[in-house]
Amino acid sequence: MHQIHIAPMMGYTHRHFRYLMRRLCPEVLLYSEMVTTGALLHGDAKRHLDFDATEAPVVLQLGGYDPQSLARCARQGQDHGYAQINLNVGCPSSRVQEGGIGACLFKSPQLVASCVQAMVDAVSIPVTVKCRIGVDDHDTFEHLYNFCETMQRAGCQFVVVHARKAWLGGLNPKQNRTVPPLRYDVVEHLATKISLPVVLNGGIQCHEAIDQHLQLFPAVMIGRWACSDPIGFSQRFHQHPSRLPTATILDDYFAYVDRSLSRGERLSFLLQPLQALFHGQPGARSWRKSLNALTHRANESSGRSLSSFVEMTKRLPVDQFIQG
Ligand SMILES: Cc1cc2nc3c(=O)[nH]c(=O)nc-3n(C[C@H](O)[C@H](O)[C@H](O)COP(=O)(O)O)c2cc1C
Structure with a gap:
């Protein structure tokens, strides 16, 4: 598994950002912005999916709740050359909630498992899930553990866990990325209890923190730091043989x-x-x-x-x- 993932971020991790980041960071796993099943099945799929071959490996992040639609979109992603499919179970925005996708799905592990299973059956590339440690009152460790174990049984290859819960009613998306406290201890506990690989996400902003977390997790995912300081973030790849000046x-x-x-x-x-x-x-x-x-x-x-x-x-x- 790649040790460093650059998080899916709407409005940022489009193909042009990824083209540049691949050159700055030869060894990261890059993610698309979230693409909904509706956009792929009823919109301009080519525009959403096209990317430059040199960006690879790129993960296609899907937003959806209908197993058959997700399976069709996962197949489209595979045919387009994506390396993995990731299901968004962490986005708290009200528009996403109204569509019944993103973080609200965390409350319905069986439905998400059906989605994962349908995608796993449709493609040969890995299928993964990105979630939070809790959503609203579904915030016990037992729920998180049960959710991840259910994903594992459905064929999910690893989970990315944003170490914050989301409040769907009270906070807007930006607040949901800052106000709920970071609980690395919860994600660490999960990683020690479950055999499914767990990728840690949330609030990682320096190379020392990456190195520290990599002692406990197989990989970490970085979002805002990679966008706000691409050169600083890419420092660790400066000596990489394929990193050009x-x-x-x-x-x-x-x-x-x-x-x-x-x-x-x-x-x-x-x-x-x-x-x-x-x-x-x-x-x-x-x-x-x-x-x-x-x-x-x-x-x-x-x-x-x-x-x-x-x-x-x-x-x-x-x-x-x-x-x-
Ligand atoms: C502008 C912006 C857009 C985001 N869009 C997505 C998205 O499309 N899908 C998703 O799973 N997470 C999305 N996120 C959440 C990030 O992937 C990540 O989980 C979050 O920013 C925490 O990581 P960080 O502290 O390293 O930034 C977004 C975050 C930001 C700041």
Whole structure:
């Protein structure tokens, strides 16, 4: 199993972010944003599923509650080249709740087991589940243990556990990622009791914490830290044989931007993963300002050729930031 997973995050872990992160972190397991079964079965599935082969391995995270729909979507994911399928049982947003998916499913282990079983029967790649330690009044250790054991019996290969409970009624999604206290002790207890591998998620923000948790867990999942400080997060891969110098990675990314623009991708979306790149370094603000100005100028000049866009990216003050 990969020791480090970059969490699924709506609005962040789209294909462009993953393209960049794969180059910064050659050995992580990357996840898609959550894609609902409705979006895949009734929407533009190709747009949701397409990714660059060099991003691999990528896990497709699905949101759904209907076993047969999930099975069809899991098969689509496998056919598209995804390495694993992950079921979202942790998202607390009210829209997701209204659809009967995400964290509210934690209260119905048998239904989730039917979903997992249907996906396991439909694909040959691993099927996994991401959940919280508790949801509303379903927050005892017994419920968590029973939930995970039920997943294991259904064929789930590992669970990712966000070490916080979710309050579906009282807190919004952002509060549900900060207000309920982190309970690593609960996830540790689970990992010692169950033979199903447990991946720890929630609040990990430094390399020392990763190393400490890896003594107890086979893997850890990191979300916000990877987005807010990609270079700092990727430090541990600096010596990796396939980790290219940051300047080379940026050149490659700008060439990718150029190719993607000609496919009709939005520039602001393509530049988003670069925004936090030099987090904490002197001049990070002027980097962000340059990126924003670039987006603005490119938006204004719709007739401008793509090659002149690449010329503009070359004038970004990259050199003053590159350290590795
Ligand atoms: C902006 C944002 C979007 C998220 N979207 C998803 C999602 O689509 N699916 C999911 O399972 N979790 C989602 N999460 C939760 C993260 O995967 C992760 O569990 C959470 O942020 C805790 O990890 P962290 O403390 O390392 O950030 C999201 C989190 C954030 C901040």
